[in-house]
Amino acid sequence: MELIKELTWRGMIHDIMPGTEEQLTKEITSAYVGFDPTADSLHIGNLVPVMLLKFLQLSGHKPIALVGGATGMIGDPSGKSAERQLLSLEDINFNLEAQKKQLEQFLDFDCGDNSAEIVNNYDWFKDINLLDFIRDTGKHITISYMMSKDSVKSRLESGMSFTEFTYQLIQGFDFLYLYENKNCKIQMGGSDQWGNIVTGTELIRRKARGEAFALTAPLIKKADGTKFGKSEGGNIWLDPKKTSPYKFYQYWLNSSDADVENFIKIFTLFDKETIDALIIKHNEDKGSRVLQKALGKDITCRVHSEEEYENAVKASEILFKKGQEAVDGLKSLSASLIQDIFEGVPQATFSKADLANGIDIVSAFVEKGKFLSSNGEARRELKQNSISVNKAKVNDTCVLTEEDLIGGKYILLQKGKKNNYLVTVE
C-alpha cells in the first residue's frame, strides 16, 4: 500500500508538504500524531488521526501516538475562539491513561520494525527548565512568525494569554524532540494543526538542520452543516460508558447519503474495490442503506466488539420494528440480553406495588421515571400522539398495569421513534 495514494482516494489529505511522498518511498519512516487529553475518552472526531496512523502502519511505516501530558497543560488555541480552562494535573493524567488504552486497540505494537509506539511529551518536558528552553529553542523562532499563525491572528482581538501563545512552540519542540530522538520525520493531524506542525518542521530545519514533513487531513464536514460527531446528547465517545454501543451504531447508521461515502472511506479499512462495489449497491436501492450498515458494522466491531455490534443491531431491529412484531421480539429476549441491549438507554425502576395500583402515563414519564422534566411536557407529547407503550401509541388516559409487562419485568416507553425508555419492575 502506498500511503499517499491510499489517503488521496480516501479524501484524507488536506495539505501535504512537498517531499513527503519521496520520504515515504525512501525508507521506513516514523510519523506521529498528537492527542490532547481534554477528556477521559477519545471521540469519533479523533478517529480521523487514528486512521491516519493506521494507514501509515499498513503501508509499512512506523506510527507514533503522542499523548499530550505537557501540551494538555497549556491548551491548544487552534480553532478556539476563547481562552481555555486549564485542567488539573490529576485530570490530565487520568484522561491520558484512558486515551492510551483506547489508542492501543487500533494499532499493532508488535510487528517488528514498524511497531507502533505511544509517547507522552510530559516525559521530556518535565526536565526542561524555562531558561534553557527560551535560549535554545525560542531563539530560533521569531515573534512575527508566531504572530502570523491563524490560531494567533484570530485571537488578537478577543484576547489570548501568553500561555496559549506559547503553545505552538511547545508542540513544535515535540516534533524536534521526536526527530532527534526517534528519527520521526513526519507529523500528521487535522488541518487545524497545520500551523503548529509547520512550526515544528521550521524548528527542525533551523535548529537541527534537518528536513521534516507534514500531512494534514481535512476537518470532517457534514452536508447539512451540523458538526460531525455530535448528537443531541453531545459528543459520540469511544468509551461505551459515555456513549453506549447502541447509540454509537445508531450514529453511523443515521449518516446521510450525502456524507456516508466520505465516512466509509475515512473510517473503514475496506479497499477501494470493496467500497466501490458497496457504493454501486447502495445507489441501486438507497432505501436499504447498504453503506450506512456496512460503515456502522465495521466501525462498531472495531471500536467495541462483534458481540456489541450484534446487540446493537438486535436492539435497533426491535426498537424500530412496528407493533406486535417488536413486542414479540422483546419478549423473546432473555433478561440479561435486554439489559445489554438497553445499556445506555434511559432507564427507571418501578415497584411492583405501584404497578399493582396502576401508574398513570404522565407520572410514569415524569414523577416516577424522570424521563421528561415536566407534566406539561408529557401531556403535550401525549396530545401530539408521540408516546408509545410497548410500541403502541397511547393517549393521556393510559394507565400502566401488570398487563403491560413484557417478560414479567419490563415496560418499553417511547417518545417519537428514536427516544426509548426502559422501565424495569421489581
Added chain:
RNA sequence: GGGGAGAUACUCAAGCGGCCAACGAGGACAGACUGUAAAUCUGUUGACUACGUCUUCGCAGGUUCGAAUCCUGCUCUCCCCA
C-alpha cells in the same frame, strides 16, 4: 478620564404603560410523508392542582388601578473621543 448605546425565553431579535407568557427567525421536539434519511407540509416549544392561576423580559427598589415598557440606584457589555 469625557460622551453615547445596550442587557428580553436555547440563540438572534421585536416590543417602549394595559390587547404580553411576550411578534418574527433560527434551533429543538413531535406528527404526516419516507429509508430510523433528505426535502416538504403541520403542530409544539415557562410552570401548575390548566377555558383559570402562578413565576418570567440584567439585579434591587420606586411611581401607577396596572410596567418588559416610566423613575432611582447597582452590576455587566459594547461603541466613540482623550
